Amino acid sequence: MTFAQFCMALLGALRRVLASPAFKAGIISVLTLFLLIPTVMVSSLVDERQFRARDVAEDIAAGWGRKQTVIGPVLVSYFIEEVPREETVNGEVRRRTERYRRWAVSLPRDLDIRAKIATEDRKLSLYSLPVYRADIRLTGHFAPMTADRVPPRHGGQVRASDEQPRVIASLSELRSVKSEILLVVDGGKPRAFEPGTAGTGLPGNTGYAINSTVTPAEATSGFGFEIPIVLNGSSAFHVAPMGRTTQVSLTSNWPHPGFAGGLLPDQREITADGFTASWSLPNLARGLPDVEFDGRLPFELGTLGVNLVQQVDLYQTIDRSVKYAIFFITLTFLAVFLIEMRAPGRVHWTQYGLTGLALVVFYVMLLALAEHVGYDIAYLAASTAVTLLIAIYIGLLVASRRAGLVMGLVLASVYGTLYLLMREEDYAMLVGSFIAFAAIAVTMFATRKLDWSGAGPEQDPVLNLDAGAMAEPRT
Template sequence: METHLSDFKQPNFWERNAIVLKLITIGILSLLLLIPSAMIQNLVIERSETRDNAVKDIYSKWGEQQTISGPILNVPYRVFIKNKEGKVEESIDYLHFLPEQLKINGTLNPSVKYRGIYEAILYNGKLACTGSFIAPDLNGLKVNPESVMWNDAFFTIGVTDLRGIKEVIKFEVNGKQLIVNPGISIGGVFDSGLSIPVQSVDASFYQRPITFNFNLDINGSSRLNFWPLGKETIVNLSSPWTTPSFSGAFLPEPREVNEKGFKATWKVLELNRNFPQKWTGDQYSFQSANENQLAYDGNKAEVATSAQKSSFEFGVDLLMPVDFYQKVYRSAKYALMFIALTFTAFFFIELVNKKRIHPIQYILVGISLVIFYTLLLSITEHMFFGWAYLIASGATIILITLFTASVLQSKGLAVLMGSLLSALYLFLFILLQMEDYALLIGSVGLFVILGIVMYVSRKVDWYDFRRKELK
């Protein structure tokens, strides 16, 4: 029997381009699934902001993050200036003297308070402050000694949030107890704090060293900072909190952190900072730059653990061991990788094993991969992140594995898909735990995955356009 070329059915456009069209379809589906993925990332940010608002509300009723500064001795003096009309006008300016020695010994007693499912770190600090001033010296200040109003001098202590003060402060100078007033008197260098008038003293008071001591019982939230205003500043802190973060311009040395808490000592000298022991006017200010809020980066991504601090503040942050919102947000960034690799695995199953998978089935699998992140977010708000991750990933793997077994009618292929997903979720968990090496591990992992895909596809005849299994 004679056979003619016309007897062969010529493949149509769809048959000739079946593989390419399937890849385009998979690509479009992957990109469409980025929409719910982005919505989940926004949900993480929204939940984090809700947590921040709840924490701020707790802080406002207990005491904000505290920065302790001083004391500083402030002395008013008269300034005489000629105006445009040639008349002499009198005004008041202020001299400021910093202590020669400043030593602070303190303990922080932390506690965790809850507002619904959200928790905030609070502390009560008991600080014993001692030190001394040398006899005030006007040399180098270009001030007429006769214009100085010594009897109107006052001390100031900077305290960020006065609501946190729990006990009456007894401020003693040379053994004499002075009255402590709330607020900063005119001429002080702090925005918030306490003022202690020197009151009437004899002429010899400013001719010899001035010693002082006071105790401060104060409530605060998550962070306690200090300014090194002494010519030599020594701060000793201890606390049963086991996860401190020593922050600011200076680190403690020595320091000890163990399962019983931490002990830390800071020693800062005048030579370590860029402001002097005495000056006139408002040349320097020692305000805290801490913000009692959590901030997102330019992409509203990871939660920051703290705001920018002033140049010479130092102290300690009482950190929660894990910020799970940050980890959930980071995990959601890998949604496209999970979707693309899972869809690629299904595509090769179609190609190699001649199994047909409908685009609707691709969509269902993709949605289950996206729902993993909502499961992780909702569960981790109620339990440890590791357990939440195990539950959410396990449920997702089981769901997709059973679906694969039902669609492909093959236990072997279902086990293969389940193993692939298990490896991917394990890989993601390692990335989340090793933040410092995430880029390195992620790059190596993606390189290995690319190598596996290239190996699996090495024998695929991409020019075999007559495969009718992929119609």
């Protein structure tokens, strides 16, 4: 063999390798990996829009009211512990009395919390936030708090102080309160609450507390109370089970509640017009003693309540769908490859790249449209546009209407499956594994007679996409 013949043979072998289905499959695999780059860019775009939505939601909440948590009330009673002391000075015995300020923080014997939460969507620019006005009523009883219930700490005698006892509660933020908060004791004349805990002499940070006074006689005999509160809030409403026995009842027109906190409601009813929920908590579930002495206000107690869940968090849903992008790009390329192997036309690797970019642009269209018309309509519009574009494009490339129809059916199945995966997150892995298995199985049987080396192509009537004679597979 001459050198020229050797070169010609080598070139012929190289052409066969470059023209082989196996080589094209390798090129498509590399191209699929390169498409991860624009996919990551789309994911970053989704994150950016999500951060923007959160910023706007924070602006709405700042103007209307943020998440509200109502804690309390508690009764703070004051006492004096007197300790007699003797000391000898120059042989003379002198007697004096040391006095220590004491206080007792009493939790309600029983507490009933009822709230009607009227909600609406507030929009700013493209974004919205569920906000509400809550009409709250706290009722209950405080047990008598007398000096004989206060254990001495210094070995002295405890007596009642002249300081007026205080009823103290805490809210998340006071500027969202929409009416004066009043304390009604045993059905008597309402008494106004004042902001903060100035003058109470209590240690530590009491947050956004409010306080009102009662008489020493009322504190020592026990009393019933009623506290009406009207306030604005957004996203969530929580309360703390402060009573020895606590009953909580929430009613709202929001149809998508997310119950949160340490305990789920004992009873609940959710309809398209809203929900009702109720809790009943005994003392053991509260986890606090009836009275604490000389301590901080127990305003760090666990809470329960409801989050106003938006039915479709489109940014979270789109972000999850982007994570499946490489999977569906692979399925689409696999379908195009199988169609090409049995169709009269051929698809260049550049055209595979354009097809892949169209699949990536789907997510950009979905994000842009969803911010205006909602997720469902946006998904239908974006998936239909991309499906028609790629189906027509592939049909023209391989010169086969039937190939275009098959491509359209494949893409419709792919996008339909993706939609179901986003709706049924709990079953996403299960469904995805079955789809992957089915794709591998179809590929194995569809290519069982394919000559991957390109040396001797065979025909497979099962994959014949045209009515005429089967064309020789080409790249």
